[in-house]
Amino acid sequence: MTEFTPILSLAGGAMIGLSAVLLMALHGRIAGISGMLQGLLPPFAKDWGWRAAFLVGAIFAPVLILVMTGWRPAFDASTPTLWLVIGGLIVGAGVQLASGCTSGHGICGMSRLSARSIVATLSFMISTAVTVYVIRHIIGGF
Structure with missing residues (x-):
């Protein structure tokens, strides 16, 4: 908690x-x-x-x-270091594909009403919610 x-x-x-x-x-x-x-x-x-x-x-x-x-x-990170590294690489690939990171799209892009940033931020948030749900309630991890 x-x-x-x-x-x-x-x-x-x-x-x-x-x-x-x-x-x-x-x-x-x-x-x-x-x-x-x-x-x-x-x-x-x-x-x-x-x-x-x-x-x-x-x-x-x-x-x-x-x-x-x-x-x-x-x-306290209970996640193995290898998983953290793999997650970082996946995030880096996503940043490249999305033409920016969550801070650029979420804070700056949305405040400028950029349609691309709004779609990107919605994608980040939906993907995060689905990932947490699957890991915690379907797979039963962490």
Whole structure:
């Protein structure tokens, strides 16, 4: 069972939304992680600086919170590492096929009323619901 944290969830969502709005307003770019990462791989994008800064911040912000407060979320993955790696590869293939990741389509694309992003996000959500149902209620796992 996960802990219900409405205030922290609201604050986190507001910060994600604010960062997406600021990135669009100041740079005219969508805050999709896969697109940012792709611009850091050869051939490098001309605007690689802000991409690197965004990703470094996403990686080191939790480390900074840990150093400053000593708090870290409890994490217990009962899933075997090989399954996690295979899942990551499948997600990467899906990102390539969908022309973007869940953050790009779900947060930025839908807010711009992009039909492609709305369809993509609906596909993500339906696929997730079906997968969880099949694993938990049909296969009987986790």
